[in-house]
Amino acid sequence: MEITQNTREYLFSDKNLYKLIFPLIIEQFLLVTVGLADSIMIASIGEAAVSAVSLVDSINILIINIFTALATGGAVVAGQYLGQKNENNACKSADQLILFLFLSSITTMVIGYLCKYFILNIVFGNIEQDVMNYSNTYLTIVFMSIPFIAIYNGGAALFRTMGNSKITMKISIMMNLINLIGNYFLIYVFKMGIAGAAIPTVFSRAVAAIVIFILIKNDNLQIHLSKKMCMKFDRILIRKILHIGIPNGLENGMFQLGKIIVLNLIATFGTAAIAANAVANAVGLFQIIPGMAISQATLSVTSQCIGAGDYDQTKYYTRKLVKISTLCISLAVILTFISMPLILNAYNLSDYTATISKDIILYHGIVSIIIWTISFVIPNTLRAANDVKFCMTVSILSMWIFRIGFSYVLGRYMNMGVFGVWVAMSIDWIFRVVCFITRYKGNKWKLHEI
Structure with a gap:
């Protein structure tokens, strides 16, 4: 409706x-x-x-x-x-x-x-x-x-x-x-x-x-x-807070640990790879800043809709915020593409490192427009409905199997280097999208009460 x-x-x-x-x-x-x-x-x-x-x-x-x-x-x-x-x-x-x-x-x-x-x-x-x-x-x-x-x-x-x-x-x-x-x-x-x-x-x-x-x-x-x-x-309230907080904490903690493992892998690719990854990380963050903000807003908006028992409005605002996030990320990505020559010159990189950085930034920007929002905004609607264990399980499995696993497969064994690590990250996002969209279209996430 x-x-x-x-x-x-x-x-x-x-x-x-x-x-x-x-x-x-x-x-x-x-x-x-x-x-x-x-x-x-x-x-x-x-x-x-x-x-x-x-x-x-x-x-x-x-x-x-x-x-x-x-x-x-x-x-x-x-x-x-x-x-x-x-x-x-x-x-x-x-x-x-x-x-x-x-x-x-x-x-x-x-x-x-x-x-x-x-x-x-x-x-x-x-x-x-x-x-x-x-x-x-x-x-x-x-x-x-x-x-x-x-x-x-x-x-x-x-x-x-x-x-x-x-x-x-x-x-x-x-x-x-x-x-x-x-x-x-x-x-x-x-x-x-x-x-x-x-x-x-x-x-x-x-x-x-x-x-x-x-x-x-x-x-x-x-x-x-x-x-x-x-x-x-108050044991009842603390239990409700921890019911959401602990899975989120485990998810965030495992994510940070996974990032450290991936950084250790990148370090084995050499100085140019480390520098290119650092530059791409900095620019990549600018590309998704609007999405990160809207992801936080989604939690605030949908938690009130769910508290009111209005799942029609929950879905309405989720769709609306997904559209806004995709539009804003698109604008941010276009801005970074236009200013890329200035950005790369500011870092005073070698031609080889600049080429790697450029390839990663272009790839990350395109992928962010297509799948970042679904991968990170939709799960916050699920978290607002207390469906935190599902989000935690998907995120941890996806991180360790796809992002870390494929980083080694693509980066080291298929000789794609640091670019392979970023491709592995997008594979992680795709898996998240499939899982979260499937969950969101079902009704199980609506069955959790505070």
């Missing part, structure tokens, strides 16, 4: 969708561009510092992904209650989410410090002494930010659930400006080296966490924290 103005009131107007999606695109764009500027400043310290930050960030990203998944679980539960017009339970879910994130992040931070020797010497392996020293300093400082990034992610997820991504965009701008300005002064002016890169990261995340915590306590909001938060766990 198609939704019309005569049969049903829309939960989200076009203006509501724009107000939700546009700030998310800006926020994603900031993450990519500021990350690039950050790496350039760290590069001024030396190659050992760049290597150290890269190693420690591989652990940080894993931790952040886990807390982002938990925040998503809380946001979906709160969003479904909001769709049911049950604001009281939505607020209780917010209380439980922030409490759980705070306590679990403190525990994670303590475990991280206790396992520091294991991380530096076993996980990172046989690294040079200067890289080891930088890694030790950077890890020791940055691990202090774990509780702050957990609280920020929780608050940001709740604001997005209410359709208010403008707040998270503003806080993201503030956080990134603090980080960039802090890096500039501590690295270039005060010559603090790797500590100068770590301290602003902690400080900016602390400020962001404090600001979003204060804002989410505003009782005029549909979802807000209680003035006197209960410090006891």
Whole structure:
């Protein structure tokens, strides 16, 4: 049944969708561009510092992904209650989410410090002494930010659930400006080296966490924290949050681990392959920035539709967001194609490396237009319906069998090199598309209740 103005009131107007999606695109764009500027400043310290930050960030990203998944679980539960017009339970879910994130992040931070020797010497392996020293300093400082990034992610997820991504965009701008300005002064002016890169990261995340915590306590909001938060766990609500959060966390964690394995394979192809992959990754991220933002918006929109028990609207908005995402990705891809000569010249690559980069960017852009949206937007509708175990199973199997497996088959054994790794990634996407479309067209995903 198609939704019309005569049969049903829309939960989200076009203006509501724009107000939700546009700030998310800006926020994603900031993450990519500021990350690039950050790496350039760290590069001024030396190659050992760049290597150290890269190693420690591989652990940080894993931790952040886990807390982002938990925040998503809380946001979906709160969003479904909001769709049911049950604001009281939505607020209780917010209380439980922030409490759980705070306590679990403190525990994670303590475990991280206790396992520091294991991380530096076993996980990172046989690294040079200067890289080891930088890694030790950077890890020791940055691990202090774990509780702050957990609280920020929780608050940001709740604001997005209410359709208010403008707040998270503003806080993201503030956080990134603090980080960039802090890096500039501590690295270039005060010559603090790797500590100068770590301290602003902690400080900016602390400020962001404090600001979003204060804002989410505003009782005029549909979802807000209680003035006197209960410090006891509500087992029923925590179970509902973890029902979504744990599968998401496992999925994100395995995905990050898989990326590390693929990067190790790419390293065996030589310097040109590593450089081409790095450039293609940077440009490829710009190509899918709109899709990443719309994927987040899909979770917020469809969780409320599902909470209201309106699966017609759920499908209506999913179709609409898929179309918007495909259009926006197409525009972003065309922009990168037009500006590709300028981009490749900016990296000062050799002709051979530039050719590899160009081939990958062209291939990734075309494939992204055709299948990225279905592969990553549709599953967020399923997650909003609590069909998280199916999404987790498909994503993990697809990652390990198709992306990693075919990376070795195409890249190493068929001598396609780094280009073969990117072809393997698209095979992973195709498998995801087949599985998620089949699931979406059926009815099993509609049978999960909060």
